[in-house]
Amino acid sequence: MPAAIEAHDLHKRYPPAVRALNGVSLTVEAGTIFGVLGPNGAGKSTLTRVLCTLTRPDSGRATVAGVDVLRDPVQVRRRIGVVGQKHGSDPNATGRENLVLQGEFYGITGRELRARVAAALERFELADAAGRQVRTYSGGMARRLDIAMGLLNRPAVLFLDEPTTGLDPEARALMWTYIARLAAEEQMTIWITTHYMDEADNLSGRLAIVDSGRIVAQGTPEELKREVSGDALHVELAQRDGGEARGTVERIPGVSEVEIDGRVLRARAADGGAVLPTVLAALEERDIKVASVKVSRPSLDDVYLRFAGREFDRADPVLPAGAS
Ligand SMILES: Nc1ncnc2c1ncn2[C@@H]1O[C@H](COP(=O)(O)OP(=O)(O)OP(=O)(O)O)[C@@H](O)[C@H]1O
Ligand SMILES: [Mg+2]
Numbered sequence: 001m002p003a004a005i006e007a008h009d010l011h012k013r014y015p016p017a018v019r020a021l022n023g024v025s026l027t028v029e030a031g032t033i034f035g036v037l038g039p040n041g042a043g044k045s046t047l048t049r050v051l052c053t054l055t056r057p058d059s060g061r062a063t064v065a066g067v068d069v070l071r072d073p074v075q076v077r078r079r080i081g082v083v084g085q086k087h088g089s090d091p092n093a094t095g096r097e098n099l100v101l102q103g104e105f106y107g108i109t110g111r112e113l114r115a116r117v118a119a120a121l122e123r124f125e126l127a128d129a130a131g132r133q134v135r136t137y138s139g140g141m142a143r144r145l146d147i148a149m150g151l152l153n154r155p156a157v158l159f160l161d162e163p164t165t166g167l168d169p170e171a172r173a174l175m176w177t178y179i180a181r182l183a184a185e186e187q188m189t190i191w192i193t194t195h196y197m198d199e200a201d202n203l204s205g206r207l208a209i210v211d212s213g214r215i216v217a218q219g220t221p222e223e224l225k226r227e228v229s230g231d232a233l234h235v236e237l238a239q240r241d242g243g244e245a246r247g248t249v250e251r252i253p254g255v256s257e258v259e260i261d262g263r264v265l266r267a268r269a270a271d272g273g274a275v276l277p278t279v280l281a282a283l284e285e286r287d288i289k290v291a292s293v294k295v296s297r298p299s300l301d302d303v304y305l306r307f308a309g310r311e312f313d314r315a316d317p318v319l320p321a322g323a324s
Contacts, residue, residue: 001029001030001031002030002066003027003028003029003030003063004028004029004030004031004032004064004065004156004157004189005026005027005028005034005051005062005063005064005157005189005191006026006027006028006062006063007024007025007026007027007047007050007051007060007061007062008025008060008061008062009023009024009025009059009060009061010023010024010025010047010050010057010059010060010061010062011023011057011058011059011060012043012046012050012055012057012058012213013058019212019213020043020046020213021043021046021047021050021057021060021213022043022212022213022214023060023213023214024043024047024060024210024213024214024215025215026208026215026218028189028191028206029189029206030156030189031183031187031188031189032183032189032190032205032206033179033180033183033189033190033192033203033204033205034189034190034191034192034204034205034206034207034208035192035193035194035199035200035203035204035206035207035208036048036191036192036193036194036207036208036210037193037194037195037196037197037200037207037208037209037210037300037304038193038195038209038210038211039195039211040195042195042210042211042212042213043210043212043213043214044161044162044193044195044210045085045161045162045193046213047193047210048159048161048191048193050062050069051064051069051159051191052064052076052077052080052082052159053069053073053076053077054082056070057070064076064079064080064157065079065080065156065157065189067079078153079155079156079157080155080156080157080158080159081150081151081152081153081155081157081158081159082150082158082159083146083147083149083150083158083159083160083161083163084146084161085161085162085165085193087134087142087143087146088146088149088150089134089142089145089146089149090134091133091134091135092133092134092135093133093134094130094131094132094133094134095121095126095129095130095131095132095134095137095141095145096117096121096130096131098134098145098149099116099117099120099121099145099148099149099152100113100117102149102152103116103117103152103153106152106153108152108153116152117152120148120149120151120152121148123148123178124144124145124147124148124178125144126141126144126145126148129141138171139166139167139168139171140167140168140170140171140174140175143163143164143167143171143175144175144178146163147160147163147178147179147182151182155188156188156189157188157189157190157191158182158188158189158190158191159191160179160190160191160192160193161193162193162194162195163175163179163192163194164176164194164196164199165194165195172196172199176199176202176203179192179203180203192204197299197300197301197304200221200300201221201300204221205220206218206219206220207219207220207221207224209224209300209303209304209307209308211304211307211308216304216307216308217303217304217306217307221300224300224303225297225298225299225300225302225303226298227303227306228268228298228302228303228306229268229270229298230256230268230269230270230272230298231268231269231270231271231272231273231295231296231297231298232266232267232268232272232294232295232296232297232298232299232302233255233265233266233267233268233269233272233275233276233279233293233294233295234264234265234266234293234294234295234296235249235264235265235266235267235279235283235290235292235293235294236263236264236265236290236291236292236293237263237264237265237283237288237289237290237291238263238289238290238291239263239289240262240263241260241263241265241288243260244286244288245260245265245283245286245288246258246259246260246265248282248283248286248288249265249267249279249282249283251282252275252278252279252282254269254270254271254274254275255267255268255269255275255279256268256269263291267279272295272296273295276293276295280293
């Protein structure tokens with residue numbers, strides 16, 4: 001089966017000095033959920049917009065559903081559904097009116113249109129609210145309507161740009177079930193961008209971690225986590241370290257990758273639980289006070305730390321054009 005999405009060395013700059021895409025290549029197999037994870041400003045929306053033919057790359061190539069996005073954008077648009085980062089519905093129209101309008105945009109009419117709209121309302125549990133103006137919807141309902149609209153033309157590939165940002169945990173969890181069900185029932189290829197680690201981990205078969213316009217890691221969530229070997233030790237010190245805590249922990253056998261970041265000492269160990277008492281005893285002996293400790297299995301956050309060299313929520317959003 002040909003790949004659903006193929007991108008090769010995509011570059012895109014925004015004047016004067018932002019490298020939004022800095023050489024992105026990837027392949028998405030048909031019928032899978034592909035997650036694109038990255039902090040604010042990483043380039044997720046730009047990449048999504050290039051693949052959806054909403055903006056042109058400066059260089060590079062891409063095909064979506066087998067069609068070249070630069071040579072035949074009209075054919076690409078027929079084969080995809082797009083749910084942008086911002087709401088796509090008209091708040092003053094009802095849910096049903098929005099769906100009808102979207103269907104008409106695709107040239108769907110009459111009985112076929114009514115059937116698709118009814119099925120969409122049913123699938124996303126919006127039938128009861130179909131006659132209400134969208135401005136009265138909750139955030140989760142409005143987002144579900146956005147996705148229902150993106151599906152009306154029965155796309156081969158559905159692009160979702162941050163579908164759960166701003167939703168409360170319950171609405172997010174509900175959205176995940178809708179997306180997972182959609183992928184399973186329709187064997188659709190789903191592209192989903194997010195800045196939530198747990199979302200990428202839970203939903204995507206494969207994922208790419210994007211940072212500063214580049215893919216810094218790619219694979220299944222499990223593969224990515226396996227690349228980071230060992231448990232993570234996180235020791236919060238009562239005071240900033242002058243170098244003594246780091247030196248002390250570095251000398252302990254079985255502990256590696258010791259780093260200090262403000263009051264936090266981070267390290268890795270094959271068996272974090274086993275080595276922790278030794279770490280605490282060594283610090284105690286030097287009178288270094290500890291505020292809290294945590295041992296955790298490798299997470300996607302660790303993957304990000306490994307590949308981007310800093311923590312996910314500290315990522316600096318903008319890379320000036322001259323910077324690399
Ligand atoms: N139309 C534009 N004009 C100028 N700069 C832009 C434009 N669109 C995006 N950028 C810049 O390009 C970079 C990548 O932005 P992009 O929106 O693709 O990131 P993102 O990963 O989607 O971020 P977020 O999580 O905040 O949505 C950012 O530095 C952003 O400021
Ligand atoms: Mg974005």
